[in-house]
Amino acid sequence: MEQTVVILFLSFFLAELLVEIVLNEMNLNYVRRESDRGAIPEGFRDRLTTQEYQKSVAYTLAKGQLRRCALVYDGLVFLWVLFGGVLPYLERLARSWDGLFPSGTQAIGIIFCLGVALIVAVLALPSELFATFVIEQRFGFNRTTLGLFFTDKIKGLAVGLVIGIPFLFGVLWLMDRAGAAWWIWAFLFIFGYQFLMVVAYPTLIAPLFNKFEPLAEGELRERILALTRQLGFTASGIYTMDGSTRSTHSNAYFTGLGKAKRIVLFDTLIKQLAVDQGLAVLAHEIGHYKMKHIRRMLVVTGVLLLAGLFILGLLLDYGPLFRAFGLAAPSHYGALVLFSFLGGPATFYLRPLMNFLSRRHEYEADLFAAKTLENGGPMVEALVQLTIKNLANLTPHPWYSAYHYSHPTPAERIRAIRQVHASSGSV
Numbered sequence: 001m002e003q004t005v006v007i008l009f010l011s012f013f014l015a016e017l018l019v020e021i022v023l024n025e026m027n028l029n030y031v032r033r034e035s036d037r038g039a040i041p042e043g044f045r046d047r048l049t050t051q052e053y054q055k056s057v058a059y060t061l062a063k064g065q066l067r068r069c070a071l072v073y074d075g076l077v078f079l080w081v082l083f084g085g086v087l088p089y090l091e092r093l094a095r096s097w098d099g100l101f102p103s104g105t106q107a108i109g110i111i112f113c114l115g116v117a118l119i120v121a122v123l124a125l126p127s128e129l130f131a132t133f134v135i136e137q138r139f140g141f142n143r144t145t146l147g148l149f150f151t152d153k154i155k156g157l158a159v160g161l162v163i164g165i166p167f168l169f170g171v172l173w174l175m176d177r178a179g180a181a182w183w184i185w186a187f188l189f190i191f192g193y194q195f196l197m198v199v200a201y202p203t204l205i206a207p208l209f210n211k212f213e214p215l216a217e218g219e220l221r222e223r224i225l226a227l228t229r230q231l232g233f234t235a236s237g238i239y240t241m242d243g244s245t246r247s248t249h250s251n252a253y254f255t256g257l258g259k260a261k262r263i264v265l266f267d268t269l270i271k272q273l274a275v276d277q278g279l280a281v282l283a284h285e286i287g288h289y290k291m292k293h294i295r296r297m298l299v300v301t302g303v304l305l306l307a308g309l310f311i312l313g314l315l316l317d318y319g320p321l322f323r324a325f326g327l328a329a330p331s332h333y334g335a336l337v338l339f340s341f342l343g344g345p346a347t348f349y350l351r352p353l354m355n356f357l358s359r360r361h362e363y364e365a366d367l368f369a370a371k372t373l374e375n376g377g378p379m380v381e382a383l384v385q386l387t388i389k390n391l392a393n394l395t396p397h398p399w400y401s402a403y404h405y406s407h408p409t410p411a412e413r414i415r416a417i418r419q420v421h422a423s424s425g426s427v
């Protein structure tokens with residue numbers, strides 16, 4: 001039976017890897033071909049210089065080439081953890097340390113799960129370092145230093161322990177004690193924990209990594225306040241974040257729940273966009289909220305989580321599953337780790353569906369922004385500016401973007417806005 005499990009797993013795993021590699025190669029070829037034809041999409045012609053376009057192509061190709069290596073490397077890491085004796089070693093280690101902790105603390109399970117997470121995180125470092133200090137550096141985006149990079153990692157590790165230990169304790173305890181319906185209790189616990197994190201993130205976690213300051217008085221602040229009033233959107237504050245300490249890439253987001261929501265604008269975004277365009281970006285974000293996109297995504301992920309936990313419950317005592325990956329006997333912590341590893345290849349095919357849903361939301365939020373500002377122009381201009389400044393890929397392969405992109409391409413978004421706001425999208 002172990003053999004069947006291994007064969008089944010390997011076929012899913014290799015199928016995923018193959019699809020990823022083929023999509024990446026198709027994308028690279030497509031981008032090269034479009035660049036040779038000089039095929040700048042509509043909406044961007046005469047908006048960027050040949051040099052800027054060539055730079056965005058080079059950036060896309062460099063990232064794709066790293067991805068080619070990273071896919072193989074990550075695949076090997078994955079196989080090594082599952083078949084290279086890592087899991088049984090960690091299990092022995094966790095058992096030998098168990099005596100150091102009082103009984104009932106789920107120490108074996110917590111040490112085992114954290115050990116796996118730590119190994120995976122350390123092995124991910126080479127790709128991250130290369131992406132940040134070679135590729136981002138070469139294209140002028142990187143602002144972080146090796147010192148800051150590793151300080152971030154150490155802080156992240158500390159935060160991970162503070163968040164991870166009670167989380168693992170809760171889930172493992174419920175698996176032990178909550179009886180046959182443990183998976184429903186675990187679902188409620190995980191969902192509740194996520195909400196707690198959403199509340200804790202803006203005030204407790206994010207400030208450990210970045211500086212947040214209330215947005216300075218001025219036109220942008222006044223107009224954002226007017227916009228939130230117009231839309232009946234309550235937020236506890238508008239902040240700028242020093243994103244520029246790490247990268248010149250830009251972004252904007254909301255965090256928190258209910259009346260405690262915060263609007264966060266990267267300092268890089270404020271620098272790159274005119275007031276009208278910044279306002280359009282914000283209206284887009286409020287659109288996600290107003291049209292209940294966030295809630296809908298939460299429901300979808302909730303249903304998937306519940307289904308996943310139910311399946312996990314069915315496999316909990318299935319010995320061959322554990323033996324296939326070197327674990328002598330079924331255990332709850334072993335099940336959690338195997339589940340998180342095997343979940344990827346098993347749900348790989350759901351990703352395009354999730355992205356499809358997300359892309360629909362993006363179109364809706366763009367149109368919401370255009371309608372709110374009674375003009376499609378600023379949203380279009382914001383997309384043009386952000387795409388150029390971030391050197392985004394202007395011509396992804398359609399299959400690649402369908403598979404991987406949670407957002408439609410900028411050209412697609414601009415076309416959609418102009419279809420509705422034909423008269424006003426005159427930029």
Ligand SMILES: [Zn+2]
Nearest residue numbers: 284288362365
């Ligand atoms: Zn969006």
